[in-house]
Amino acid sequence: xxxxxxxxxxxxxxxxxxxxxxxxxxxxxxxxxxxxxxxxxxxxxxxxxxxxxxxxxxxxxxxxxxxxxxxxxxxxxxxxxxxxxxxxxxxxxxxxxxxxxxxxxxxxxxxxxxxxxxxxxxxxxxxxxxxxxxxxxxxxxxxxxxxxxxxxxxxxxxxxxxxxxxxxxxxxxxxxxxxxxxxxxxxxxxxxxxxxxxxxxxxx
Amino acid sequence: xxxxxxxxxxxxxxxxxxxxxxxxxxxxxxxxxxxxxxxxxxxxxxxxxxxxxxxxxxxxxxxxxxxxxxxxxxxxxxxxxxxxxxxxxxxxxxxxxxxxxxxxxxxxxxxxxxxxxxxxxxxxxxxxxxxxxxxxxxxxxxxxxxxxxxxxxxxxxxxxxxxxxxxxxxxxxxxxxxxxxxxxxxxxxxxxxxxxxxxxxxxxxxxxxxxxxxxxxxxxxxxxxxxxxxxxxxxxxxxxxxxxxxx
Numbered sequence: 001x002x003x004x005x006x007x008x009x010x011x012x013x014x015x016x017x018x019x020x021x022x023x024x025x026x027x028x029x030x031x032x033x034x035x036x037x038x039x040x041x042x043x044x045x046x047x048x049x050x051x052x053x054x055x056x057x058x059x060x061x062x063x064x065x066x067x068x069x070x071x072x073x074x075x076x077x078x079x080x081x082x083x084x085x086x087x088x089x090x091x092x093x094x095x096x097x098x099x100x101x102x103x104x105x106x107x108x109x110x111x112x113x114x115x116x117x118x119x120x121x122x123x124x125x126x127x128x129x130x131x132x133x134x135x136x137x138x139x140x141x142x143x144x145x146x147x148x149x150x151x152x153x154x155x156x157x158x159x160x161x162x163x164x165x166x167x168x169x170x171x172x173x174x175x176x177x178x179x180x181x182x183x184x185x186x187x188x189x190x191x192x193x194x195x196x197x198x199x200x201x202x203x204x
Numbered sequence: 205x206x207x208x209x210x211x212x213x214x215x216x217x218x219x220x221x222x223x224x225x226x227x228x229x230x231x232x233x234x235x236x237x238x239x240x241x242x243x244x245x246x247x248x249x250x251x252x253x254x255x256x257x258x259x260x261x262x263x264x265x266x267x268x269x270x271x272x273x274x275x276x277x278x279x280x281x282x283x284x285x286x287x288x289x290x291x292x293x294x295x296x297x298x299x300x301x302x303x304x305x306x307x308x309x310x311x312x313x314x315x316x317x318x319x320x321x322x323x324x325x326x327x328x329x330x331x332x333x334x335x336x337x338x339x340x341x342x343x344x345x346x347x348x349x350x351x352x353x354x355x356x357x358x359x360x361x362x363x364x365x366x367x368x369x370x371x372x373x374x375x376x377x378x379x380x381x382x383x384x385x386x387x388x389x390x391x392x393x394x395x396x397x398x399x400x401x402x403x404x405x406x407x408x409x410x411x412x413x414x415x416x417x418x419x420x421x422x423x424x425x426x427x428x429x430x431x432x433x434x435x436x437x438x439x440x441x442x443x444x445x446x447x448x449x450x451x
Contacts, residue, residue, distance in 0.1 A: 002335055004398065007338060008342060008398065011343040012394065014346075015346045016350075018347065026262075062340070068311060069312070070259060072307045076222070135222065137279035139270075139279060145270050146270060149274050149275045180380075183384070184383075184384065187388060189392070189395065192395050
């Protein structure tokens with residue numbers, strides 16, 4: 001399962017998560033964009049769902065190990081990353097063909113991006129909210145803290161505010177992430193994809 | 205001290221900071237962390253503290269703006285619907301930022317403890333499966349590659365008139381082209397390495413030999429002193445505010 005090209009892909013996915021996620025965290029946007037590498041890893045390994053899941057999981061955690069030095073909140077969302085990798089492996093893999101179609105069929109493309117993004121976002125919100133509420137009291141360093149604060153000001157309970165904020169932000173964030181991953185997937189050379197999916201000699 | 209021991213000590217200290225100890229426990233945790241910093245790192249401890257401040261201060265300013273400036277109440281006051289104060293919000297944000305500072309400082313201390321080692325030597329000394337070590341080495345290498353790819357793509361897009369050097373609306377509009385250019389550049393570099401460079405230089409086999417050749421002992425030397433101390437202190441920290449009445 002972990003051939004040399006796939007190990008390289010894990011590292012590339014981790015580096016992509018880290019670089020874009022860190023920029024977004026520093027400018028305090030109410031989104032995250034820290035799983036584009038995870039979703040792209042899944043797309044590049046489609047249709048092998050098992051390999052896609054494990055490689056995406058590894059990419060997500062490798063990026064957590066590095067990003068934790070910049071964003072001290074991130075390591076506590078390790079379970080969210082596993083959930084994103086799992087949902088992506090189950091759902092996004094099925095959309096890989098549509099995302100790669102030439103010429104681009106805009107109707108199915110948009111529908112798949114929306115469906116995969118919203119599903120991933122809802123799962124991610126549900127898994128993240130207990131961490132946000134019980135570990136940090138709703139206070140996190142990302143721009144979504146503004147949205148939690150807005151709901152709290154409107155009289156919502158902390159748990160409801162964090163859940164509503166998650167359900168509002170995460171689907172938008174994940175739709176954007178699936179879209180960006182799909183566009184990068186379309187731009188990736190076929191030779192690289194063949195190397196990842198093909199029977200390369202395993203290291204172990 | 206081995207890297208495994210330092211990472212284990214760091215993990216326990218971070219877990220204790222996350223467990224949200226009371227004032228006594230927190231004071232003990234700070235003393236324990238300072239002892240680790242001064243004994244194991246001496247002067248370099250200041251670098252770790254400075255780096256932690258650089259990471260946490262903007263975060264503290266942002267959280268202060270949201271919770272003290274905008275919400276004006278601490279989360280527990282909102283939950284109890286008893287009406288809150290900015291003072292309590294400030295205390296809550298201060299406490300949370302203090303814990304975050306401790307977490308980042310511990311992570312930096314552990315990394316700086318082995319500042320004399322190259323990243324490759326540090327990873328080689330870790331007691332991890334070979335495939336995990338390989339992924340870590342390749343990830344660090346590819347982060348550097350991505351940085352170079354960003355520089356190249358950025359300069360190329362400026363030369364093409366797509367982006368500008370200074371901040372501009374054009375950069376916002378065409379920022380996505382930079383991301384695509386960086387990705388394609390990185391993929392092309394990786395393809396070239398895997399297809400041509402690495403087979404010729406036998407890089408993967410050499411890397412495996414290098415990673416397997418280290419003395420990756422699980423725990424040794426000062427680890428056997430620090431680990432029992434930290435674990436014992438951890439129990440005291442967890443119990444400190446539960447026995448002997450309120451602080």
